Amino acid sequence: MPQLSERHDRLVSVDVLRGLVMVIMALDHTRDFFTSAHFSPTDLSKTSVALFFTRWITHFCAPVFVFLAGTGAFLSFSRGKNKSELATFLITRGLWLIFLQIAVETFAWDFTADYTQVEGGVLWAIGWSMVALAGLVFLPVGLTSVFGVLMIASHNLLDGVLPEDLGKLGPLWAVLHTGDIIRISPSLALEPFYPLIPWIGVMAAGYGFGTVLLLDRGVQRRVLFRLGCLLTVLFILLRSVNIYGDPTPWSPQDSYTFSLLSFLNCEKYPPSLLYLLMTLGPAIAVLPWFDRKPGRLDGFLMTFGRVPLFYYLLHLLFIHQLAVTLAWVTGRSPSAALGDPFTPGYPDSYGYDLPIVYLLWVLVVLTLYPICRRFASLKAHRRHWRWLRYS
Numbered sequence: 001m002p003q004l005s006e007r008h009d010r011l012v013s014v015d016v017l018r019g020l021v022m023v024i025m026a027l028d029h030t031r032d033f034f035t036s037a038h039f040s041p042t043d044l045s046k047t048s049v050a051l052f053f054t055r056w057i058t059h060f061c062a063p064v065f066v067f068l069a070g071t072g073a074f075l076s077f078s079r080g081k082n083k084s085e086l087a088t089f090l091i092t093r094g095l096w097l098i099f100l101q102i103a104v105e106t107f108a109w110d111f112t113a114d115y116t117q118v119e120g121g122v123l124w125a126i127g128w129s130m131v132a133l134a135g136l137v138f139l140p141v142g143l144t145s146v147f148g149v150l151m152i153a154s155h156n157l158l159d160g161v162l163p164e165d166l167g168k169l170g171p172l173w174a175v176l177h178t179g180d181i182i183r184i185s186p187s188l189a190l191e192p193f194y195p196l197i198p199w200i201g202v203m204a205a206g207y208g209f210g211t212v213l214l215l216d217r218g219v220q221r222r223v224l225f226r227l228g229c230l231l232t233v234l235f236i237l238l239r240s241v242n243i244y245g246d247p248t249p250w251s252p253q254d255s256y257t258f259s260l261l262s263f264l265n266c267e268k269y270p271p272s273l274l275y276l277l278m279t280l281g282p283a284i285a286v287l288p289w290f291d292r293k294p295g296r297l298d299g300f301l302m303t304f305g306r307v308p309l310f311y312y313l314l315h316l317l318f319i320h321q322l323a324v325t326l327a328w329v330t331g332r333s334p335s336a337a338l339g340d341p342f343t344p345g346y347p348d349s350y351g352y353d354l355p356i357v358y359l360l361w362v363l364v365v366l367t368l369y370p371i372c373r374r375f376a377s378l379k380a381h382r383r384h385w386r387w388l389r390y391s
Helices: 012-034 049-078 083-110 122-136 141-158 163-178 196-214 217-241 256-264 273-290 296-305 308-329 354-381 386-390
Strands: 117-119 182-185 188-191
Touching: 012 049, 012 273, 012 296, 012 308, 012 354, 049 083, 049 122, 049 196, 049 256, 049 273, 049 354, 083 117, 083 122, 083 308, 122 141, 122 196, 141 196, 141 273, 163 182, 163 196, 196 217, 196 273, 217 273, 296 308, 296 354, 308 354
Parallel strands: 117 188
Antiparallel strands: 182 188
């Protein structure tokens, strides 16, 4: 198997792209806590163009991150780690992410120690996808890639299957595909709103995608651009015919602009085939553009791309604390911002217009940058501290 050259020991393009989506992700979560628009930004009956695209641009974050997590696993293998070592790492890191989802991320969203409803969010999906990939790595890379692509392409065929149709297997199906709340006991429920299908497939496809990054640089750039464009064109064609790939067909609206919004308004929970084509296609196409000598902006983004888990948990805690602090400073009850912004009790009167939301987003990113830079340096210079590999 080809090995990563010294130049590619740490792929700049992958770190920059990962860092970019991490920064964009902070915009989505800043909007969650600070917006005065207390409705879904993709509700075409209520939204504005600016609000829609503030949400839509962040759709790229989860697919690109999960995809690149699979790619990162492959690159670890290409650096000399054997399959048993890789599988062990994937299992232990996956279980660690699931624990952090339950113990830390849930608290970051609602600032309570009430764990009567456990949320299965993005860390949950990544964790279980890593556990699944630990088994898939023992297959030939080509078969793992085919498995991932088939799961992505075919899972919308199962949209009509509901948990209640499967009897005792219904809760498992909720975890795998529908995301319905599972009542475990009168005082405990699980809400797996990031169902594992097709996220497992996205990570498996990302694992196979790693082979492209071992190609000669010139060939690699052409393959990446053409593959990204192919996926994007496929999205446009499938979305145009409105036959398959998303549970909600697009429809003409009162204006061409809102018709475009309807066209782009694809399902994320679980991510439809069209949602994944719409996001992964352009991301792959622009990846060659990041394969250059790093400039200042690249270095800025790489900092976040190299400590994604640390940044993810830290930014949630910081954004929520900032919301509570601003509520207090502006004379509102801090308790108004303590809860999860998605709960019915969150006050409609709390929040700001988009320009303020964007300013707060910039503040969040710039505040966290020196902290993440220091942690990235620690991670780079303390490789013998094995626990840092899980951060």
